[in-house]
Amino acid sequence: MDWRERVAAEGSRGDRTGHFEREFYRGIYLIRRLEETLLELFAAGRLSGTTHTCLGQEANAVAVAFHLTDADVVVSNHRCHGHYLARTGDLEGLLAEIRGLERGLCSGKGGSQHLCAPNFYTNGIQGGIVPLATGMALAEKQRGSGAIVTVFIGDGTLGQGVVYESFNIAALWAAPLLVVVEANGWAQSTPTPRAMAGSMRQRLEAFGLPCGMVEGTDALEIHRAAGAAVGQVRETGRPAGLIIRTQRLGPHSKGDDSRSPEELETLRERDPLPRLAASLDPEQRRAIEAECERRLAAALTATEGPL
Ligand SMILES: Cc1ncc(C[n+]2csc(CCOP(=O)(O)OP(=O)(O)O)c2C)c(N)n1
Structure with a gap:
C-alpha cells in the first residue's frame, strides 16, 4: 500500500479532519527521532561507521514520498535515512542495516549510505547517483511502465559535472526523471554561495528541465x-x-559543523516540524509521538546486537 492509499484508508476511519496533517506529522516525527537517536548512539560509542542525518529536512522526504506509487523508483544519496523511511516505513530493517547486522535490509553490508531495496537505491558518491537515476528513468520509459524516477541531491552536488551530462541526456531522450535539490546552503564545510556561480534554478532550466522552487519553511507548502x-x-x-x-x-x-550558534538558531526557526505540530490537536499530536517512540524503542530492542 503506498502513502496515498494509507492516508486515504486511515482518513476513512473516524474523524477525517486533519488526518492528512497527522499522517504527515507522523512521517516527519519518526524520521526526526530516528536521526536524533542515531547521533546519540554514535556519541555513546554504540554505533560504528558513519552517518549523515537529515534533521530539519525530513518534510522533503515525506512530501515527495506521498506523491509516489510503489512502482516509482527513488534514488538517494549519503543523507538517505529519511528518504528510505518515508518511502518504505521499514524502521527496523534500516536500523539493523546501520548497526551492521545481517538482518539489515542489505545484510549489514551497505551501512548508512548504501541502501538497496525494491525501487529504492542510494549511493554516497556525490553526483554518482544522477546518471544512474537517469538510466533507470530511461529503462522505465522503454518498459512502458509509467513509473517515474526521483533522485535527491544536495545543492553542493550541483558542483559535479556528471550531473549536467545527465540533465542533458535526460532532456534529449525524454527520461521521466524528477531531480529534487535539497538546498540546505552547505556542502559539508563549504557555504553554497562560495562555490556556486549563477542561479541554481537556471542550471536545470538551461537543459530544459522546468524547475519548481519552494522556500521550505512550511511542510504543507513543500507537499504541494x-x-x-x-x-x-x-x-x-x-x-x-x-x-x-x-x-x-x-x-x-556525526559531529562536524562549521556554522555559528547564531546561524543554527536562525535555521531552527525555519524548521517545519514545530509549525506542523502546532497545527495539530495537542492530544492527537501526543498520541502520534508516543506511538513513534514505541516503534523506535521496539526497533532499538529488536536490533540490539554486536557492534
Ligand atoms: C565524489 C564525492 N566527493 C566528496 C564526497 C564527500 N562528501 C560527502 S557529502 C559532501 C557534501 C555534500 O553536499 P550537498 O550535496 O550539498 O549535500 P548535503 O550534505 O548538504 O546534504 C561531501 C563533500 C563524496 N561523498 N563524494
Whole structure:
C-alpha cells in the first residue's frame, strides 16, 4: 500500500479532519527521532561507521514520498535515512542495516549510505547517483511502465559535472526523471554561495528541465510543490526539477559543523516540524509521538546486537 492509499484508508476511519496533517506529522516525527537517536548512539560509542542525518529536512522526504506509487523508483544519496523511511516505513530493517547486522535490509553490508531495496537505491558518491537515476528513468520509459524516477541531491552536488551530462541526456531522450535539490546552503564545510556561480534554478532550466522552487519553511507548502513536480514528470514523461530551500539542523555527519550558534538558531526557526505540530490537536499530536517512540524503542530492542 503506498502513502496515498494509507492516508486515504486511515482518513476513512473516524474523524477525517486533519488526518492528512497527522499522517504527515507522523512521517516527519519518526524520521526526526530516528536521526536524533542515531547521533546519540554514535556519541555513546554504540554505533560504528558513519552517518549523515537529515534533521530539519525530513518534510522533503515525506512530501515527495506521498506523491509516489510503489512502482516509482527513488534514488538517494549519503543523507538517505529519511528518504528510505518515508518511502518504505521499514524502521527496523534500516536500523539493523546501520548497526551492521545481517538482518539489515542489505545484510549489514551497505551501512548508512548504501541502501538497496525494491525501487529504492542510494549511493554516497556525490553526483554518482544522477546518471544512474537517469538510466533507470530511461529503462522505465522503454518498459512502458509509467513509473517515474526521483533522485535527491544536495545543492553542493550541483558542483559535479556528471550531473549536467545527465540533465542533458535526460532532456534529449525524454527520461521521466524528477531531480529534487535539497538546498540546505552547505556542502559539508563549504557555504553554497562560495562555490556556486549563477542561479541554481537556471542550471536545470538551461537543459530544459522546468524547475519548481519552494522556500521550505512550511511542510504543507513543500507537499504541494512536490505534488506539482511529480505530476509534471508523470504527465509529460519528461524530466523536471524541484529545488527546496531547506535547513540542515544537525552536523554534516556525526559531529562536524562549521556554522555559528547564531546561524543554527536562525535555521531552527525555519524548521517545519514545530509549525506542523502546532497545527495539530495537542492530544492527537501526543498520541502520534508516543506511538513513534514505541516503534523506535521496539526497533532499538529488536536490533540490539554486536557492534
Ligand atoms: C565524489 C564525492 N566527493 C566528496 C564526497 C564527500 N562528501 C560527502 S557529502 C559532501 C557534501 C555534500 O553536499 P550537498 O550535496 O550539498 O549535500 P548535503 O550534505 O548538504 O546534504 C561531501 C563533500 C563524496 N561523498 N563524494
